[in-house]
Amino acid sequence: MNFCSNCGSNTIGLIVPQGDNRERYVCGNCGIIHYQNPNIVAGCLPVWEDKVLLCRRAIEPRLGFWNVPSGYLENGESVEDGAKREVWEEAAAKVELDYLITLYNLPKINQIYLQFVGELVGGAFGVGEESSECALFTEKAIPWEEMAFTSSTFTLRRYFENRRLGKKILHRGAYPDL
Incomplete structure (x- = not known):
């Protein structure tokens, strides 16, 4: 400064x-x-039937890699509204939030991620201005090696774990592990 x-x-x-x-x-x-102070990143994993919606990034960082729709919370915005806005900006889709699934810390870069799970309204989506492609994936089809961020991978793994258990558990994590 x-x-x-x-x-x-x-x-x-x-x-x-x-x-x-x-x-x-x-x-x-x-x-x-x-x-x-740290930046809050809000996001949502949109779900439709047995699939999840991921977006291929059209911007840096990690251009061309897949992620859970997420971005910085705006001043005056609730975490819930920020998560919904990010899904709209990245996937031209609306979601009904279900539950908060992850609180993920990145202390070395001063970020805190809050990720929700949400129902993709009507299964409809497009491609937002920050994405080059959006697609629905089953768990087996997730492009794990092409994921942009550890926060997205953490959220996806916890979602499928919760789904197998039939529970809606909030998971806490960090990179690197604390």
């Missing part, structure tokens, strides 16, 4: 503010503390 977003000063320094326990960027001119 080079300049204070409050006053424009270039007197930003890393210090431990009084009453805090870690270094923060603090403006030497106006004293404002610039907190930097």
